[in-house]
Amino acid sequence: MKKSVIxxxxxxxxxxxxxxxxxxxxxxxxxxxDDINILNIxxxxxxxxxxxxxxxxxxxxxxxxxxxxxxxxxxxxKKNFSLKINGQAISLLEGGxxxxxxQTDAKFITTDLPDTFKNLNIEIKAFTENAHHQTVFSxxxxxxxxxxxxxxxxxxxxxxxxxxxxMVVNSKPFNTNYLWCLAIIxxxxxxxxxxxxxx
Numbered sequence: 286m287k288k289s290v291i292x293x294x295x296x297x298x299x300x301x302x303x304x305x306x307x308x309x310x311x312x313x314x315x316x317x318x319d320d321i322n323i324l325n326i327x328x329x330x331x332x333x334x335x336x337x338x339x340x341x342x343x344x345x346x347x348x349x350x351x352x353x354x355x356x357x358x359x360x361x362x363k364k365n366f367s368l369k370i371n372g373q374a375i376s377l378l379e380g381g382x383x384x385x386x387x388q389t390d391a392k393f394i395t396t397d398l399p400d401t402f403k404n405l406n407i408e409i410k411a412f413t414e415n416a417h418h419q420t421v422f423s424x425x426x427x428x429x430x431x432x433x434x435x436x437x438x439x440x441x442x443x444x445x446x447x448x449x450x451x452m453v454v455n456s457k458p459f460n461t462n463y464l465w466c467l468a469i470i471x472x473x474x475x476x477x478x479x480x481x482x483x484x
Contacts, residue, residue, distance in 0.1 A: 311412055314423045315368075315395070322398050324377060326362065326391040332415055333389055337361060339414040355382045362391060365411035371399050402426060405452065408442040409435055426450045 311328040337346055340361060346354065359380060368375040380393035405424075412418045420441065423432040431452040433443040445452040 309415060309418050311409075311418070311420045312423070313409060313420060314425070316425045317398055317402075317427075322395045324393045324395055326393075328389055328391075328412070330385055330387055330389050332412055332418070333358065336412045336414045351384065355384070358382055358389070358391070362393075362411055365409065365413075367406075367408040367410075368395075369406040371401075371403050371405075373399060402447045402450075404444070404446050404455065406442070406444050407433070407435070410441055413441055424452055 309332065311326065311332065314325040316323045316325065334346065337357060341357065344357070349357065359382060363377050366377060375398065376396045377393040378396060380391055383390045407422050409420045409422065412420065417437070419434055419436040421432055421434055422443070423430055426447075427450045429450040433445060433452055433454060435441040435443060444455040446455045447453070
């Protein structure tokens with residue numbers, strides 16, 4: 286029994302490690318706290334390199350110092366991040382970057398967030414240069430974490446509303462005004478049959 290539990294734990298950790306280092310995915314995690322709000326970003330170093338090479342093809346990345354590379358990365362991350370909460374634009378302020386051989390981590394302080402969250406619009410275009418990329422955006426609000434996945438299908442954007450501190454994707458309701466068209470079709474067919482019988 287113990288061996289099964291240990292093997293299961295190893296499998297879970299291995300999957301999480303592979304996911305963290307997946308060059309086709311990035312994790313954005315916004316922590317909402319009373320004193321300070323922090324956006325944590327975890328991404329693959331290979332994915333970052335590929336995106337920067339494509340975005341800044343005129344710059345030779347290998348020739349950059351660590352400081353210059355970090356500055357370029359911060360510029361890229363900020364430029365490709367758009368967040369609005371209750372219609373209020375949220376900006377990324379000071380931050381730090383930790384480069385790794387497999388994974389790079391970034392942290393940014395954000396501008397002030399509203400006391401109550403009603404709706405949120407997120408757009409993260411970073412790493413879309415890499416084919417089949419996806420970004421997971423998570424939010425910790427009042428001790429509850431929820432997430433949305435941004436990918437090619439939703440053009441790396443999401444619009445959510447909040448229910449019990451959870452993000453709920455704001456899907457547009459079906460417009461019932463078009464149902465009258467469906468009702469007319471059988472009436473038209475029935476009327477055509479009656480009209481053809483009388484002639």
